[in-house]
Amino acid sequence: MYVILVYDIGEKRVGKMLKLCRRYLNWIQNSVFEGEITxxxxxxxxxxxxxxxxxxxxxxxxxxxxxxxxxxxxxxxxEKNELDTFL
Amino acid sequence: MYVILVYDIGEKRVGKMLKLCRRYLNWIQNSVFEGEITxxxxxxxxxxxxxxxxxxxxxxxxxxxxxxxxxxxxxxxxEKNELDTFL
Incomplete structure (x- = not known):
């Protein structure tokens, strides 16, 4: 399954949420992630x-x-890209 | 066609962008819009x-x-909802 995830979250909690989402998906914009996931x-x-x-x-x-x-x-x-190959 | 639009934009320009996007799509989260559009x-x-x-x-x-x-x-x-019927 392919998903797009977007969060809008209080500043105090944003670091934790970012870290969590990056464990599962690709980070493509400040608060946006995408990727294949079961x-x-x-x-x-x-x-x-x-x-x-x-x-x-x-x-x-x-x-x-x-x-x-x-x-x-x-x-x-x-566009953010976590793969350095394109930088 | 159905689209999801997400922006990440400098604070000074965000008001204009919000106004623009709301003319075409439904606002569902701080910087996220969705809707049918040609x-x-x-x-x-x-x-x-x-x-x-x-x-x-x-x-x-x-x-x-x-x-x-x-x-x-x-x-x-x-979830933001611009239709007051659900509030």
Whole structure:
């Protein structure tokens, strides 16, 4: 399964959330991640995210697509890339 | 076409960008928008976005899906909703 995850989270909790999400997905913009992940791993990620979040204040959105090819990505400006090969 | 748009943009330009994106899409999280849009309208939106952005600093990501049903959305915590009917 291919997912896009976006969070909007209080500054105090953002470091933890970033670290968590990077363990599972590729970081592509400040608060945006994408990648292939299994249903089980995604559940694991979200259950850990809930422990970090204050649900009344923070939010995490996940968009799931069965296949990456069903989603076309367009980037204006800067794209983060964790693979140094492109830098 | 169904799109998700996420921006990461300098504070000085964020107001303009927000206003622009809300003219075309639904605002669902601080810097995240979604909605049905035609190819032509999306081009229009992105060309106006480029005028607001500093391309060396800012970024806009657009994920496009031919059909909304190909994308499943999951929300943890707060979801913005511009339709007051759910409040």
């Amino acid at each position: 249903e089980v791993k995604l559940k694991e990620l979200l259950s850990q995210a809930k422990k970090i979040m204050i649900l009344e204040e923070d939010s995490v959105l996940v968009f799931k697509s069965r296949e990456e090819k069903w989603l076309e990505k367009e980037v204006l400006g800067q | 190819e032509v309208k999306l081009k229009e939106l992105l060309s106006q976005a480029k005028k607001i952005m500093i391309l060396e600093e800012d970024s806009v990501l657009v994920f496009k899906s031919r059909e909304e049903k190909w994308l499943e959305k999951e929300v943890l915590g707060q």
